Amino acid sequence: MLKNESIGYLDVSVPAGISLEKEIDALRKEKNAVILAHYYQTGAIQDIADFVGDSLALAQWAEKTTADVLVMCGVHFMGETAKILCPDKKVLVPDLNAGCSLADSCQACDFEKFIREHPGHTVISYVNTSAAVKALTDIVVTSTNARQIVESLPADEKIIFGPDRNLGNYINSLTGRNMLLWDGACHVHEEFSLEKILELKKHYPEAAVVAHPECRKPVLTVADFVGSTAALLNYTVKSEKKQFIVATESGVIHEMSKRSPEKTFIPAPPNDSTCACNECSFMRLNTMQKLYNCLKYEIPEIYVDEAIRQKAVKPIRRMLEISEKLNL
DSSP: OOSOTTTOSOOOOOOTTOOHHHHHHHHHHHTTEEEEEETTSOHHHHHHOSEEEOHHHHHHHHHHOOOSEEEEESOHHHHHHHHHHOTTSEEEOSOTTOOOHHHHTSOHHHHHHHHHHSTTOEEEEESSSOHHHHTTOSEEEOTTTHHHHHHTSOTTOOEEEESBHHHHHHHHHHHOOOOEEOOBOOHHHHTBOHHHHHHHHHHOTTOEEEEOTTSOHHHHHHOSEEOOHHHHHHHHHHOSOSEEEEESOTTHHHHHHHHOTTSEEEEOOBSOTTOSSOOOTTGGGOOHHHHHHHHHHTOSBOOOOHHHHHHHHHHHHHHHHHHHHTTO
16 A cells, blocks of 8 residues: 555555544544544644653553553654554554654663673663663653653662663653663753743743753753653643643643643743754654544554563553552
8 A cells, every 4th residue: 555665655646525523533443443643743633642651641542541452642762662562452553754853862782782781770761762662671661651760670770771861861850860871862852942942031030940851951941741651741730820831732722722721831932943843753743634534444564573572561551560569
């Protein structure tokens, strides 16, 4: 069906005049499929999804669902995580090109060498990694549970943390640990401009700054609240503040606005002066048309080598078990 395997998605025109929302809804019922979407997807995809969440919630949902087909509207590693947890299910993504700059910053061969050079460490990997990197890992974490999982280990435990140096530094500062950090970063969260955030504060002096821990330290220092995507969302719902400057991928503002329509959300700008908000170009590769074709023809499909899957599932399940004990 693909015109070229390198395209990464089904390049078929959608019939004119159809309602993509109605067709997608009919297809998921016909195929016993569920659509999972990350908060960084477009508003249209979030609205049609069966479940919207951050990386931890999507992994938890994938493990629990009884559907035959999972459509992961996110990036490639999220589809891999779902397949690792659900090898008997068909896992689809609208566009295989939806990668992750953070995952790409940590190649398995390089990470394996890094681990060999630092023996005697417990290896903690962020969920934003490939299946092959997870297979080298003792425990997988997300930004929601990273601090708690690190704190669940003995205080003197030697830890390698990868691949996000900003999140690792933040966890070190909170826990007093001295984890050995891989030097990786997310291109979206690296690009937030401290100067422009401070300038926004002048225009919105009552606004609270909320930031994801993947941001650089200067941005985290001026933030009123730092947390995972889900934590930022919950904070804006519960806060008495009426204005928020949001330093994470701007797709989450869609859900923030739905839950708190009376509040104002201002996307924090990146260093690029031509942009007013900061979007993940990979996340935005998924579209409603690609989602429709993906469901209709059941491609592209995610595959994970079984030997790698069997190794990678152990640290993911360990994360899920610890998260359950900690009520995360």
